[in-house]
Amino acid sequence: MAVQKKIALTVNGRPYRIEIDIRESLLDVLRDRLQFTGVKQGCSVGECGACTVLIDGTPVNSCIYLAAWADGKTVTTIEGIARDGHLSPVQEAFVEEGAIQCGFCTPGLVLSTTAMVESGRSFTHDEVRRELSGHLCRCTGYQKIIDAAERALREAEKAAE
Amino acid sequence: MFDICELHEPGTLEEAKAVLAANPDLKVIAGGTDVLIRLQHGSLAGSGLLSLKNLHGLEEIAMLGDGTISVGAMAPFTTIFRNGLIRERVPILCEAAVSMGGPQVRNVATIGGNICNGAVSADSASTLFALDALLKLETATDERIIPMGDFYAGPGKVNLRPGELLTAILIPREGYEGMGGHYIKYAMRKAMDIATLGVAAVCKVREDRFADLRIGLGVAAPVPIRCFEAEAYAKGKEVTLEVVQEIARLAVKPARARTSWRASKDYREHLIEVLAQRAVAEAVKRGGGCCAD
Numbered sequence: 042m043a044v045q046k047k048i049a050l051t052v053n054g055r056p057y058r059i060e061i062d063i064r065e066s067l068l069d070v071l072r073d074r075l076q077f078t079g080v081k082q083g084c085s086v087g088e089c090g091a092c093t094v095l096i097d098g099t100p101v102n103s104c105i106y107l108a109a110w111a112d113g114k115t116v117t118t119i120e121g122i123a124r125d126g127h128l129s130p131v132q133e134a135f136v137e138e139g140a141i142q143c144g145f146c147t148p149g150l151v152l153s154t155t156a157m158v159e160s161g162r163s164f165t166h167d168e169v170r171r172e173l174s175g176h177l178c179r180c181t182g183y184q185k186i187i188d189a190a191e192r193a194l195r196e197a198e199k200a201a202e
Numbered sequence: 203m204f205d206i207c208e209l210h211e212p213g214t215l216e217e218a219k220a221v222l223a224a225n226p227d228l229k230v231i232a233g234g235t236d237v238l239i240r241l242q243h244g245s246l247a248g249s250g251l252l253s254l255k256n257l258h259g260l261e262e263i264a265m266l267g268d269g270t271i272s273v274g275a276m277a278p279f280t281t282i283f284r285n286g287l288i289r290e291r292v293p294i295l296c297e298a299a300v301s302m303g304g305p306q307v308r309n310v311a312t313i314g315g316n317i318c319n320g321a322v323s324a325d326s327a328s329t330l331f332a333l334d335a336l337l338k339l340e341t342a343t344d345e346r347i348i349p350m351g352d353f354y355a356g357p358g359k360v361n362l363r364p365g366e367l368l369t370a371i372l373i374p375r376e377g378y379e380g381m382g383g384h385y386i387k388y389a390m391r392k393a394m395d396i397a398t399l400g401v402a403a404v405c406k407v408r409e410d411r412f413a414d415l416r417i418g419l420g421v422a423a424p425v426p427i428r429c430f431e432a433e434a435y436a437k438g439k440e441v442t443l444e445v446v447q448e449i450a451r452l453a454v455k456p457a458r459a460r461t462s463w464r465a466s467k468d469y470r471e472h473l474i475e476v477l478a479q480r481a482v483a484e485a486v487k488r489g490g491g492c493c494a495d
Contacts (some may be wrong), residue, residue: 046209064203066238086239088394093306099280102306105238109209110255153305174393175304 053121275314294383382489407491
């Protein structure tokens with residue numbers, strides 16, 4: 042069986058047809074082949090959440106996801122979040138709340154928060170904490186991150202009214 | 203890069219069974235949240251993988267004609283805990299599903315993978331034990347349905363025959379109907395942690411007496427276990443605090459807890475007693491009973 046595989050995927054709205062190695066993770070392909078270096082490599086075993094991307098809108102750890110599985114999928118990385126050079130409302134909320142220090146965990150946290158906002162559901166405080174629990178941040182006590190996510194959800198709810 | 207030599211991606215269950223029959227040494231991969239981590243750590247190095255990711259229909263959750271609830275082996279944990287049927291009929295399975303890993307892991311990790319890994323800490327296992335669940339195993343030419351209790355062979359070992367795939371988890375009507383249930387996962391963190399102990403209790407209360415009680419324990423022995431002595435003791439007894447305390451004491455008996463870096467044997471036994479009491483008391487409450495003394 043060939044070790045190479047041709048896959049077609051959409052990343053941040055743009056279609057790609059590439060040949061990958063079946064041994065590669067989606068993280069490898071996004072960073073090394075497609076240069077989406079906003080996707081961070083942290084623990085490599087699905088514990089820290091730094092490599093989180095959205096696959097068809099759902100947060101997934103790209104370090105423990107075979108690149109071959111992304112065939113036919115729509116992937117969103119942090120590079121695909123801003124629109125026309127403007128930060129997304131979720132990114133704005135992170136800035137407003139000061140929910141950023143070294144920034145290594147931020148892409149994943151912004152993506153998980155974006156998935157919450159785009160789901161259209163409402164979340165209790167405990168549910169927000171739970172939805173962000175797959176991300177480790179070694180800089181903060183998480184409070185500002187949770188405040189930012191709640192601000193983004195509140196503002197999205199207001200905008201929908 | 204993952205140290206794998208080949209990747210098969212069949213599109214149908216029939217094709218998957220045929221590939222596995224022809225290559226029984228392939229490592230089956232479902233959501234990948236365990237297999238890929240083991241590859242990352244160097245075990246399973248050089249394996250060929252049979253990915254079930256492209257199979258359709260193995261994610262379905264449905265009630266069969268006889269009231270059995272069938273959960274497809276490829277159903278991810280997020281799908282399970284958001285599923286209306288499971289929420290309404292088997293809420294204890296939602297509790298177990300949402301306690302597993304973190305959100306990104308639950309979005310891809312499957313219940314079938316969780317069971318087939320044979321991990322004693324599998325959050326779904328003790329709950330499925332308590333629900334008297336059955337497993338549907340299929341090969342290219344055959345199929346069999348076995349109780350959960352017959353599947354676990356030892357730490358990380360399950361009784362999957364060569365060429366066999368787990369396709370569905372079946373929860374019979376008697377397993378869940380009219381039962382109150384509660385799962386307690388005890389771990390250092392509320393997310394991304396492996397259970398120090400898992401206790402699942404389901405019970406039926408009629409006229410203030412235990413009509414039925416089943417307790418499943420995870421991480422209390424080399425494999426998930428049932429507490430048959432405690433269950434037998436409970437049958438027909440009046441629901442009182444004293445009886446629940448005795449049930450919890452008996453629940454410790456089948457355990458073969460061991461000391462690991464997570465907890466000592468003594469501590470685990472203490473946890474079994476304390477948490478079994480809490481789990482049974484809450485299951486009683488949810489089953490419409492009351493265990494005031």
